[in-house]
Amino acid sequence: MIRVSGVSLILAVLGAAALGASAPRAAQVPAIREENVRAELAALADDSMQGRRTASPGGARAARFIAQRMRELGLQPAGDSGFFQRVPLARSPQGGRGGLMLLDALEGLDTVPAAARAIAVNVVGLLPGSDPKLKDEAILVDAHYDHLGVGRPVGGDSIYNGADDDASGTVAVLEIARALAAGPKPKRTVVFLATTGEEVGLLGTRWYIAHPVVPLERTVANLEIEMIGRPDSLAGGRGKGWLTGFERSTMGSLLAAAGIPIVADPHPEQSFFTRSDNIAFARRGIPAHTLSSYNLHTDYHTPDDEVDRVDVAHMTAVIRAAARAVRLLADGPAPTWNPGGRPDGPGRP
Numbered sequence: 548m549i550r551v552s553g554v555s556l557i558l559a560v561l562g563a564a565a566l567g568a569s570a571p572r573a574a575q576v577p578a579i580r581e582e583n584v585r586a587e588l589a590a591l592a593d594d595s596m597q598g599r600r601t602a603s604p605g606g607a608r609a610a611r612f613i614a615q616r617m618r619e620l621g622l623q624p625a626g627d628s629g630f631f632q633r634v635p636l637a638r639s640p641q642g643g644r645g646g647l648m649l650l651d652a653l654e655g656l657d658t659v660p661a662a663a664r665a666i667a668v669n670v671v672g673l674l675p676g677s678d679p680k681l682k683d684e685a686i687l688v689d690a691h692y693d694h695l696g697v698g699r700p701v702g703g704d705s706i707y708n709g710a711d712d713d714a715s716g717t718v719a720v721l722e723i724a725r726a727l728a729a730g731p732k733p734k735r736t737v738v739f740l741a742t743t744g745e746e747v748g749l750l751g752t753r754w755y756i757a758h759p760v761v762p763l764e765r766t767v768a769n770l771e772i773e774m775i776g777r778p779d780s781l782a783g784g785r786g787k788g789w790l791t792g793f794e795r796s797t798m799g800s801l802l803a804a805a806g807i808p809i810v811a812d813p814h815p816e817q818s819f820f821t822r823s824d825n826i827a828f829a830r831r832g833i834p835a836h837t838l839s840s841y842n843l844h845t846d847y848h849t850p851d852d853e854v855d856r857v858d859v860a861h862m863t864a865v866i867r868a869a870a871r872a873v874r875l876l877a878d879g880p881a882p883t884w885n886p887g888g889r890p891d892g893p894g895r896p
């Protein structure tokens with residue numbers, strides 16, 4: 548998730564609120580198992596991934612791990628290079644937060660001095676739809692796998708592991724794929740996308756939007772998963788997730804009506820709807836929301852965003868809810884914007 552300067556990420560005196568009362572219900576999607584969630588999270592947030600910075604060796608290692616999992620799960624490779632969708636970049640002092648600029652085309656690399664060239668990758672696989680009509684439409688399920696890399700040490704630790712932000716969402720993308728691949732074939736095609744460059748300006752998503760694997764006009768919904776590693780007492784605690792921009796489209800009410808434990812974002816003052824990859828899709832007219840349970844913990848964007856601070860049972864329950872949500876979106880009515888809900892352009896939230 549992107550930092551917003553000047554916005555306090557600490558809400559005081561919420562700590563006393565109890566964690567959610569009800570334990571996560573028994574598995575409704577047995578394909579999703581806590582041990583797999585834990586193992587994938589531990590791999591992506593391991594020190595060997597060096598914080599998964601965009602266009603770094605650690606980022607590339609994480610991408611290989613995700614692609615290998617997608618292959619094992621039986622997804623179809625949908626990148627330009629197997630599961631990899633190459634994202635051409637130039638290192639530049641003008642490149643914003645990460646010193647990286649997105650190029651307009653892979654050929655653009657030829658125009659950049661060799662020392663400034665960089666390639667990052669999105670990782671993308673799909674499950675083809677089974678319905679003769681609906682298979683031409685797609686649901687996009689995504690999370691960003693990049694994080695901040697190695698940086699200023701805090702307490703002797705310089706690796707920003709990003710376990711919650713957003714290894715947790717990346718694991719969700721993989722595990723939702725596992726659940727859908729294990730069940731009946733979805734009616735619509737489901738695109739599973741792990742993006743790079745989110746932390747440095749949504750670079751991977753901007754590239755995907757210019758090079759979608761299913762045309763955006765036929766991409767009928769986007770569910771992004773970001774920071775589900777810890778329960779949020781304001782959303783009901785363990786096993787509960789919240790959806791950004793809940794009231795903007797019918798997606799939230801469709802999920803709620805199906806009994807899926809996903810509630811409205813309890814932190815509207817944080818403007819999370821506009822702070823992650825989903826906003827880029829929403830501005831293209833696709834009902835696009837982010838599922839999260841971020842409780843505004845203070846380990847955000849510090850080296851303390853570590854695996855051992857993640858509540859894996861909670862996270863597994865949220866992934867199960869997300870898998871039910873994606874199944875519903877893939878097989879049921881497509882969500883639509885509510886009046887006034889669609890963001891109209893880059894200047895308007």
Ligand SMILES: [Zn+2]
Binds near residue numbers: 548549550712746848
């Ligand atoms: Zn972040």
